[in-house]
Amino acid sequence: MYKTPDGKEIFVLDGHTHFWDGSPENQANIHGKQFIDCFYAYHTNLSPKEHLWEKSRFEKYSEDDIYRDLFVDGPDDMAIVQTTVLGDFYKEGFGCIERTAEMAKRHPERFIVNGAFDPRDGEKALEYIHYMKEEHNITGVKMYTAEWNGASKGWALNDPQAYKCFELCEKLGIRNIHVHKGPTIIPLSKDAFDVHDVDYAATDFPNLNWIVEHCGQPRLDDFCWIAVQESNVYGGLAVVLPFIHARPRYFAEMIAELLFWVGEDKILFGSDYAIWTPGWLVEKFWNFQIPDDIAEERGVQLTDEIKEKILGLNAAKLYGIDVGAKKSELAGAPVQIAAE
């Protein structure tokens, strides 16, 4: 719950968080080390100085840490925790569903645990989707097309094997497909961040919601174009929002583009915790205004009503959460600060 300066209570559903173990003990090779190092560089690059973490805490944080950072010190009411396996880089996986589910079990009213699968696993991927539905009752998945899998160094959403998996997701009611376009490395003759496969998949699966994390950056222009064509494509603000601190004017330009092209109903807040913490992000976002010249040129502004949609109402719709009922439920179960 974020309380505005004039006392209004804003429902916050954090659409993109992680519970990872990137510690040296879990790293399987140099790639695992480089992966968490890269995340840490994102963290140090865009965080305000007073919110910087030490490397060891960043590599692996506890169940108490995530609960405190999101719900006690942070304004989140609920958080979606994404799964990112990276089985080629980490011995026990980077952010796996079993470990996350175990953590989330302590506060099931606050966490939505999303799964993940790798279409390149073929039949096994299909079995695994069944398993995640039965065991964890997932309603969403995170797709990381840049993931390495043996000789393969990336895949596309419109690969035939992926389509089989999405057909099954639709059948089982797993409707929210979060997509992260990391750099796909091979084939080298292609643009590593190309987002056009989203366009094909969104057209061919109109009943699924396609939430493109980082709004397709660094291909925001292509993403905006796709989101205009496809009514079931959404933009997640993870990685985009932190620019609000280091480069506020540039953030204003990005959010103005998104409001103009994608629209206020299809933009979702996400902290990308633990790369960044939601406390400072939400605070700065609520107090942000697009500078007049940019707002005029695009004819958009971040009103309180729009901010409320972005911070929680839009994601609540996708995940079928009745915000009024959820607010009462959480009011009856206030955040617990563990005795230290």
Next chain:
Amino acid sequence: MLTDIIRADLETEVWECLEMVTDPELDEPITDMGFVERLEVIDARRVEVEFRLPTYWCSPNFAFLMAFGIRREVGALPWVREVQVWLNDHCFGDQVNEGVNSGRAFGEVFAEYCDGADLGEVVEKFMAKAFDRRQEVVLRGLRRRGLGAEEIVAMTVGALDRVVFGSEDEIRQMARYRDLLETQGLADTPDAPAFPTWDGQPIAPADLPAHLDRLRGTRISMEFNGAMCRGLASTRYKEVEIGADGPTLVDFMLGRVPPREDAAMRK
């Protein structure tokens, strides 16, 4: 002593020619981005260059292009007999280093890693983005000087060359825009229109606002990369220490290459 001075001059010369190598995705010189980490001239004939990208995962295809770009530009200096290029800490580093130092042609090396496909289409796509970005700065500069849509789209290269631009960014991008117009054969005479599209089409006065909207979209995407890459390049291998006075950034990297301003001052 004399050899030290000669070597310093030669190193400056190499440094300046490396400005011609750009990151295709950002349209910025690799020297500006802080990618070049070490540069050494040995016996006034051999040059070694080490570079590193902002992350281990940066697009390997562009890493290949930059490595071969370094080899090409440095190798073109008249006194250079031998060039060695090293890409450090990259997921494709071994392949890039083997390829660029093998003496073989770019196309031959590269084709091995993509079933014979070439990089032409991707390179063209990013050159078009670079063109748009440079053009946007020039167009907005003209609008700021009060020129209307009619005047702008009817402007010739000769007339554009007579405009005196004000800001540093405008002056820099104007020169780079003119360079692309010429090298891409988009405007090779003074009376050619100064503002064709990348496809060589004229822009109608009424279409200029929509054209600028599109260019803005391209710029915002490219700037994301630029901002991210500059930040990541500067924070890579730095860790935070929480001391009594709160956290501080500890710099483990020592700059061994003169930054751009220093090189410019020595001219």
